[in-house]
Each structure stands twice: as structure tokens, then as C-alpha cells.
Amino acid sequence: MSGLPDHLDIHLIRILYLLLSEKNVSRVALKLNQPQPSISASLRKLRELTGDPLLVRGTRGMVPTQYGESLLQPAKRILDETERLFARKTAFSPQHEARTFHIAAPDYLDSQFLPNIVASVRRESPKSRIVLHGKGPDNDYLKLLADGELDIVIANWDDPPAHLHMSKLFEDEIACIMRADCPYALRTAPDAMTVEDYLSLPHVAPSQMLPGYSGVIESFLARQDMHRNVVVESAYFGMIPYMLTRSDLVLTTGRQFMRFYERNLPLKIFNVPIRFPTMRFYQLWHDRVHHAPEHKWLRELITATAKALVQNTW
Template sequence: MKTTTLRNLDLNLLHVFSVLMEEQSVSKAAERLFIGQPGLSGALRRLRNALGDELFVRAGRGLQPTARALAIAPEIAEALSSIERAVRTPDAFDPSKWRGEFRIGMCDNFEVAFFGALTARIRELAPHARVVAIASTKRDSVQLLEQGAYDLSVAVHENPASWHLCETLFDQRFVCLYDGRELDLPSPLSIEAYAQAQHIIVSSLGDDATELEHSLRAAGVTRTVVASVSRHASIAPLLLSVPAIATVPEITALCLAPLYGLEIADAPFELPTEPISMLYRRTDQMDGRSIWFRNTVKEIMSGTLNN
């Protein structure tokens, strides 16, 4: 007896079998399948050969399924239905009906700059959703993504793995932030005034081994650091008390300056920009929910930067 396996069975023949079971007529089945009757007869011949049974015999003007056909028909119908569900294009994501969390990894300066507007927009379009920001840095953003801590991260991503996707969002430049009531600086800011002033830095590790510091040294600029904070949000209150300069991302300065009455000045020397990108799992590339979330994040960030 011939043994039939998926390896030697054309799955299209199972679809032919299913239609023949429903129509029990070669002409009607051929019409539904958009093939000629000779083509359908050839498919039925191959199906009979593969399964080792007549499957359908003539009965008047129609076809009569054999006992073997009747026995396997329910399982074939269920299998075809499962395959169709698996390969079918997913329904469009409807944020208004979705209940769950949107989780984003970002450093605190992006929380200050974007998270409020992002939350408001998502709550407007997805009123049953919760928006969660997870603290991340370029040191741990990839690891946290792989651990499933969030759906995507916005940060500086260096050499992400090939199983992730990375979209560049913007180039982050740095500016000088200070309290003009505490510190009298020339306009435009000179290198001498910058070097002579006291400085506050942001360092998650509490040291001055930051890339910005390396860039300053490469430019031949030395400065006196009097305080180090772990979060950008702590910069503004400190500047109100200490006559110092903080060299921070421009988006941070633009958010904090009007709230605290601070001044912004361009750095008196060239500083490298940082490429800010969005990192997410390749497996989420075509997921409707992920696409909607990514597009919403890009919309909010673009709007904030342009304003």
C-alpha cells in the first residue's frame, strides 16, 4: 500500500478535493477554481494517485464521494481552514478598541521632551490603552528590548543585532544651557568664557567619562565640572542655584529653558551630533499594532522637533 506524506503531496490538490466535496460536480468545481474541466480532471487524477483511492465516482450527472473521501473530508477542511487563517493578511489594527500597554524605552531627556505629547496622542486615539516609559540608555537599550521590557526604544543604538530593525529619526545636537541671572556670559558665547565657567554634567555613572567630555578634550577644551547629575531633568533646578553651564541635547534645552527662565547658547566650538534612532524587533515589522505605535512615535517626535 502506498504511503502518502506531505512531502509528496501538492497542497493545492487538497483545495481541489475540498471544492469537489462541496460541489460534487467537475464542471461546477472547475468554474469555482477558475480552471478548465480538463485541468480539473488532471488534478483529480493526481489526487487519486497520491491518496490511493478513487475518491469520487460518477453518479448520474454528478460525483459521489467514496467512503475514503467522506472519512478524510472533515480533517482536510479543518487543515485548510487553519492554513488560511495562518497566511491570511491580519486585520487592520484598531487602536480605539485595543486594551493593553504600549511600552517605549527612552532616556529621561526624551521623556521630558516627547512623552507627554505621546501619551496625550495615544490616549486620544486609544482610550483604553496604557502608555509606559522604561528608562534605558545606549548601554542597555538592546538588552532590554531582547528581554521584552518594551516594544521599541528611542536612543543612540550602536551596532544593533541583525534580528532587530533600526530607523534613524534625527541627529541630536548639543547646546549650552544656563541661568542668565546667575551667570553673565557674552553673546555669542566664546571659548574662553566657556572654559572659565563652572559646569554641570549628566552622567549615569557619576563620572565625567562621557562622549561629550571626550569630544571636548579632542577639541582642546578643558572645563571645571562642579556637579554631576544622573538625569537631564535635574539640570534645570540645579542651574537656578549654581552659576554654571550645562551642555545638553538641544531638545532638552528647548523644553527646560521656558519652564525655568533659562538661556540657550550655541557651543563656541564644533560638537559631534548623535544619531537618534528607533529600535524594534524584526519580528514586529509587519505587526499592525507595532506599525501603528511606531508611526505615532515618529509623528509626535517630528511635530515636537519642528515646533
């Protein structure tokens, strides 16, 4: 970059900021515990570098030039960023500090889990913000984590990327649920569903969450050379239980998610006659935030929320 010196001393930027703030060479010398001629020499050097007087005489002492005044905030930003750059990490004080946390999670989690995380953050770090992101096929979560646009992804992928950090949150048994008074539910006991029944019933399934990834249920069935009768795909998982109340559709997902809706809607849970693997939910994060105190705090909070949820449910 033309005109920029090869070695720009951060101390010179500090002198620039103080001169523009104090408008007095003697006071800057006292603040920095340096002789006045040294500060005067630095001012001359700054004038040479910028091609501007920076400070000129006014009616009541020195005043910044218009250009000098425009350098005040940029100089402060540089000093602040430099201080942060080399500051030693200190423990995060959630009650007093403010952070913004970005979490991506599917909406087929237990209906209490994300609200409980939000409640815990509000209680323990009231000055912080939390931004919940949905999951969809157009989102590149690996890139978003690496770029710092996401802090944590909560997921139940079969094979999470090996380069990400991971901690297990909870497991959920797979079951299915349908309208309690639909013809099949009225004539069949919750533990009497056959494999043929299960595969032939009209299913509603969530839309693909990741490019090329068909989900835990479909992936497992494909490995067993089985295919279920999916007649509806929905990107709005939270709406599916309400679809069930008005149709003959069947939803397969975690039993913990279903319990809330079975209690509050005219729905009935059935045991699945296929030995699906347990759904394992975990949080993933990138190495870039692995050692950050505030992110350690957030991950511990999420882990504790998941543990409390399991203890209260099972």
C-alpha cells in the same frame, strides 16, 4: 515527560473542552459535525490518557468529575493559544483593541516629546496601556528588546547596534545653558563664549547611561583631546535645569530641550564654541516585533509625533 503521548492531537483537546463544557456527547457530535460513536471513542481515549472518567452520570445528565473540571480552563488556554499561533496577522484597530506598549527613553528629550506620545496613544488607542521606562547603566536594552520586555528604545547613541531596526526621529543642535544672572552670563554675550571659557566653566553632566558609554559630549571631547570641568554628575536629568537656577553650573545638551526651560526659568542659552556633532534621536526595535501590526502603528505614531514637534519648534 512520562505519561504524555508522543502525538497529542489538538482536535482531541477540542473534544475534551467541548465535552466538559457541554456535558453531552450528542451535542458535541452535532457541534463538530461528527457521528456520535466517533465522539464516544474520543471520550474513551481521553479517559485512557488521563486515567479519569472525566464525565459521570448525575441526576440531570452527565457531569464532570472533579479532575475533569480542573482540565476545562487549561484546555481552553491551549485552544486559544493554538488559534493565536496560527492566526493570520490582521491590521491593528487602535480605537477598539487593547495593547500594552513598553518604551524606554532618556529624560533629556524635549519636554513635550514623551507627553505628546502619551497623549497620542490615549487619543488614538484609548484601551491601550503605555509603560515608559527610564534609561540607566544597569539596563541591558539589547536583551530587554530581544526578550520582549521592551518594544522600543528611543536613543541618540553614536553607533547603534547593527542588528536592530532603526528610524530617525529628529536632530537637535548642541548648546549650553546657565543661570541668566550668574557672573559669567552677565558679562558674556550668548555667542561670545570661548573654548577656554567652555572647558573651564563648572559643568553638570548626566550620569553614564550605558556601561562603558560616556555620552555624546564626553566622547567627542575625548576624540579632540579636550576635557571639560565636570563638577556634578546627576542621574536625574530632569532636575538639572532647577540646579542651574541655584548655582553657577553649566549644562550642555540639545537646544530644543533647553528652550522650554529658558522660557520658564531664569536661564540663558549660549552657543557652544566647539563644533559638536548634531544630536540625532531615533527609535530602535528588535526583529521580533518588526512585522507586528500594532508595533508598526506605534512606530508610525512616534515618528509623526517627532515630526510635528520639529515643525512646531523650528
